[in-house]
Amino acid sequence: MRSLVQRVKKANVKVQGNIVGSISSGILVFLGVGKDDTQADLNWMVKKLVDLRIFEDKDRKMNYSIKDISGEILLVSQFTLYGDCRKGNRPSFSEAALPDTAKGMYKQVIEAIIQRGIKLETGTFGAEMEVELVNDGPVTFLLDSKKG
Numbered sequence: 001m002r003s004l005v006q007r008v009k010k011a012n013v014k015v016q017g018n019i020v021g022s023i024s025s026g027i028l029v030f031l032g033v034g035k036d037d038t039q040a041d042l043n044w045m046v047k048k049l050v051d052l053r054i055f056e057d058k059d060r061k062m063n064y065s066i067k068d069i070s071g072e073i074l075l076v077s078q079f080t081l082y083g084d085c086r087k088g089n090r091p092s093f094s095e096a097a098l099p100d101t102a103k104g105m106y107k108q109v110i111e112a113i114i115q116r117g118i119k120l121e122t123g124t125f126g127a128e129m130e131v132e133l134v135n136d137g138p139v140t141f142l143l144d145s146k147k148g
Contacts, residue, residue: 001041001105001145002081004030007054011074011133013123020129021121026071027054028133031109032081033102034095034146041145042105046112048143049073062139066118073113076123076131077106099126 005027012022029049034041055064055071066073079102083091097105103125113120123129 001034001037001045002032003045003049003143004078004081005049005052005054005141005143006133007136007139008074009134009136011131013074013076013121014130014132015124015127020124021074021076023072023074023119023121025069025136026073026119027066028074028076028131030076030078030081031106032078033097033105034082035097035101036095037097037105037145042108042112044145044148045143046109046116048145048148050113050116050118052141052143054139054141067116070119072119072121074121074123075106075110075113076129077102077125 008026008028010024011028012019050067051065053065054062055069057063079096082096083093084095085091106125110120110122
């Protein structure tokens with residue numbers, strides 16, 4: 001499982017011009033599910049997203065997690081995180097999970113984050129989406145459960 005995490009001051013996602021998810025201070029997470037991902041990958045990713053200390057304390061050190069600041073998460077499905085661009089000019093998505101599998105794991109991530117008491121908004125799985133954000137920093141991290 002892979003995610004691109006951006007610390008944001010605000011973010012929203014639109015489907016057909018309508019906002020379907022919106023947050024203020026927190027993180028925007030683009031989440032991709034790989035074809036070989038398991039429950040262990042999902043558990044690792046959820047724990048990392050909730051516990052990752054990327055928010056600054058009074059000394060400007062990254063010591064606070066999303067929980068510590070009572071922040072919000074905007075979660076957007078993003079199969080293109082599994083795009084392999086090493087050969088040719090067209091990405092291969094052969095390492096991405098099939099849509100039904102990915103959707104099931106995406107829903108499990110949603111449930112697991114909510115169970116941890118984090119305010120969560122989402123995009124719409126499989127939809128064409130427009131994402132607007134105001135980066136905070138900018139601070140951006142790429143997480144990969146297979147490398148964790």
